[in-house]
Amino acid sequence: MASRFEILYKLDQQTYSVGLPVVITGGNLLQDNYNGRLFAQLKLKSISFRQISAVEVMIQTMDNYNRLVETIAFVYDNLRLYRDNTAGDDISIPLEDNRGKKLNAVVTAVVDSSGNEWRENAPKVSVIEEAAPLESRLDGDKQLAKQYRLKYGFEHNYAPTVGEGIWTCSCGAINLDEEDACHSCGFLRKEIMNPDFNALEQDKRQRQKKEKEHTRNIIIIGIAAALVLAIGIIVISVISPKETFEDEYYDESYEEEYPVEEAADEGYEDPYYIVDEVYYTQAVLKVREGPGKDYRQLTRDELAGEDYYNSEDYPDALLKKGSPVVCLEMSGDWMRIESGWICVRDGDETLVE
């Protein structure tokens, strides 16, 4: 059976009225198949650091020849819209004329919770282009992109853009022109727009050199371990040729010196992180309630020490790169610190050292 509502037209570009701090991130023109009535549905996103309480939009429908069918104004009221939060997608706005085939919508006024109103009766509408991947501004250099993320944080996946009255950060956040720092990640606009590519390139080379040395050391340790083991086997064979290697001696001494990676997650001691030792974050890291990405991210207020900080406007807890943390417990790739849990590895990347 066909569903009752059918989507006739989709708005799939993010648009905003220049000077008004609300973005229309999507929209649908819906038809009720029972009676042919049309409805408009919009998704609004706040880009204001003030709480938004009302948004007025102008909605237009057109026929297939782009001739105007209908223009209506609609007010979303009683919103409690904080920055980056969305609203409207659960509200169907009834239209009067059922001949519309296409939809257009612009924001004409925004009111904040203190009653301040921004209004543009003939707004200039601008499109927020879909962000290009970060690699595209680094000549496709994946290792340089990795270095960039190590420096700024792993959510930095996009090439930043500049629009009229706004700029988008490499973390994906939309900022207002008047904001010198990204409200989400806290990095300065001028740094995000013009990072020191030479320094980044140097850091990349140094890291790659270190990684090579690390691999070589592991191989050397592996060879040394094999030699120690071989000598052990020979000595045991000589002293007591009839004994087997199921003894505790073999298991314990070997495991203690060269912990194997397959050790079970629960209650195992991580070979690289020791309880009560101090480590330093190598990237901007989120703090969560438990050991895993499904756990809730803590807010700034829930953090313990002063080394944890980021942009004033951003409520979520971020540890700045270089923050000292004391390891209290390990669970897989997650470390428990005073205020919560942080991820110490992402694939082969070490996030805490």
Ligand SMILES: [Zn+2]
């Ligand atoms: Zn950012």
